Amino acid sequence: MVILSKSLYWPQDVSQKLEYRLGEKPLHEYLKANAAAFPNKVAYSFYGNDLTWSQMDEYVDRFASFLGEEGVSKGDCVALFLQNCPQYIIAHYGIQRLGGTVVPLNPMYKQAELEYLLNEAKVKGILSGQELYGQLQGACQNISSLEFIVTTNYADFLPEHPTLPMPEELKIEKKLIAETKDFASILKEKQPYQGHVEVDLENDIGLMVFTSGTTGRPKAAMLPFKSALFKTAATVQANNVLKEDKSLAVAPLCHIAGMVMGVNTPVYSGCTSVLLTRFDPQAAVDAIEKYEVTVWYSVAPMNVALLHTPGIENRNLCSLRVNMATSFGIPVTQQLAEQWKKLTKGCLMYEAAYGLSETHTCDTFMPADKIKWGSCGIPTFETEIKIIDFETGEQVPAGEKGEIALKNPGVFKGYLNRPDATAETLRDGWVYTGDIGSLDEDGYLYFHGRLKEMIKCSGYSVFPEDVEVLMNEHPGILQSAAIGVPDPVRGESVKMFVVLKPGYQGKVTEEEMIEWAKEKMAAYKYPRSIEFIDQLPATSSGKVLRRLLKEPQGEEV
Incomplete structure (x- = not known):
């Protein structure tokens, strides 16, 4: 048994007692308090569109008013299916302001995946990016609980003259979709919500995140409002994030780590966040330099990409003070941290944390004055x-x-x-x-x-049974089994072992099947390699032994 004395390893400048900045209350009330305390301070900057705390609070209330009119109340599930954007954050807190439950969906999901997840959570409404509606439209025909859909165009929150390089999805021309509500129109037409819903921090569910758990297809992990408050407060205090800081948010907001750092940390701390739809080396460099970013949460390959950006040695990144990073494909090593410190003229880089969706992540932190490389803190x-x-x-x-x-x-x-x-x-x-x-x-x-068979692809959890169910829809597949194989960039990739139906041998190639899978599954999930075999190893009861596919020399059954 490990018996610990916190005085030995706890950082000297961090109190060992967690002290909530505004007390124990849901984060949407922190947002409202920010609007009252510093209404004109920039909360989020989106490619040059600066949104103040006062504006964010009003938008949240206007969206909450719309949700209330649609019948959303405490405990109802509303899904978010869109890229990083201000609309995501507004909707997240608008749902929670009514005591509703946010269900984040990865924008890479395809129709079959969406249908399963939306039915599982029994969602009442969805906010979707305009460019993603095509995937959603087919899935929604089979969602009996669904009562409304809202769509949004990212350009609605862009300035006339963007200050940073933009990805293509931000350049899509806006169109109104007849069978959906328009997000921008809602914010323009609805009056701010005037009510107040009492939330039981310990028991009311504010977030439902799909995760593979330990067995089977994805399950909805139910996280109470206290989970987000506690983990955000702990992360902010442990890493000394200040109201005066400027953070850079590039990790997907639908992912639990990106949610903590991009959705929750600015609201809890009151700092300003520079929000990007996705990671792009040039946009990230420009953002850090132009907005004098002080705090960044990254994954190690992002830092490596910036280190290898042409002309990076001539850019001014010295505003960066701290960089919490996750080892992914590339580990956060002392060598990498020293290269980063040299480039930024002093920024401290270290492993961010260990955690999982079921715990709202960030169960550890790295003491900034007692770093142990290779550990999670x-x-x-x-x-x-x-x-x-x-x-x-x-x-x-x-x-x-x-x-x-x-x-x-x-x-x-x-x-x-x-x-x-x-x-x-x-x-x-x-x-x-x-x-x-x-x-x-x-x-x-x-x-x-x-220990479990979950595969970790580019930071996303992939369970073999989920991939197998989707793959088995292929008309030529009799049986399939998925395993994770090492990938130097993505951490792991999915490899499929496929038993073909009679008559299909020699008539379908591995490449054709991979292309088919690419159309059916999220980009991080579809198999990168397929091997045709005559029979899958299985127990006498028929349970496939994936470990024998990984280790053919393993014990006999």
Whole structure:
């Protein structure tokens, strides 16, 4: 058992007691408080369109008013299916202002995936990017719970003369879709919401994130309002994010880490956020230089891309103070951090955190004055982490590997309508992560891989059974099995083993099947390689043994 003394490893300039800036209240009330305290301060800057806290609060109230008229009330699910943009943040807090539940959807999802997820969550309404509506339209024909759809064009929130290079989806000409409501019109026509919904921080569900859990197709992890408040407050305090800071938000807002840093941290801290629809090296460099960004959350390949940007040595990035980064495909090493520090003339770069969707991520943080390279840092505020022996279920000594289990006020309430999966993962308040890790004598956590079969592709969780269900819709597939294989850039990629139906052998190629899958699945999920085989290894009951596909030399069944 690891017995820790926080005085040994806790950073000297960070209080060990979590102190909520405005008290324990939902984050949408923090946003309203920001509007009252500093109404004219820029909250979000979107390619040169500066939105103040007063404007953001009014937009949130106007969208909440529309939602109320559509019958949305506490506990109702509303989905967000769009790229990073101010509309995403406005809608997120507009839903929560009514006590509703935000259901983020990855904009890379395709029709079959959307149909499954929207039915699972029983969504009442959806906000979609205009360019994504084609995928959504077919799925919605089979969603019985759906009552309204809102679409938006990103250009509605762009300035006349953008200050940063823009991706193509921001240049799409606006068109009104007859069967949907227009987001910009809603904000123009509706009066601000005047009501107030009391929220039970501990029990009311503010966010429902789809995750693979430990088995089966994606499940909806139910996160109460307290999860977002607690994890955001802990992240802000541990990393010393200040109201005076300017952050750069490029990670997908639909992803839990991007949500913490792009949706929640500016609202909690009151800092200004420069928001980009997606990562682009030139846009990121321009944003840091032009807006004097001080805080950035990145993944390591982003930093490497900037280091290799032509002419980067002549750019002024010295405003950067701290860069929390996640190892992904490329690890956050001391060498990389030193290169980054030299380029930026002093910016401190370190591993951001360990976490998962079921805990609203950020269960650890790296002490800025006691960095241990290769680790994920130490348990954050009010957090316990233990390493469990795979066989005995007992806690193991420091340095030994086992399953990571953790407990804190941010953990989820369970999986929607999945009591068995909930019982497997959530036990007496502890989340059994299915990840392999170890703790050293100082309490630093090290991540060693996944005990469960989930595949991690470009930061996204992919469960084999989900890919297999989608692949099996191909008319030529009799059986399929998905595994993760190492990928130097993406971390892992999906590889499929396929048993063809009689009559299809020799008539369909691996390349053709990959192209078919690309049309059916999100870009991070579709298989990058396919191998045709005669028979899948399985138990006598028919359960496919994916581990034997990874390790053909494994034990016999």
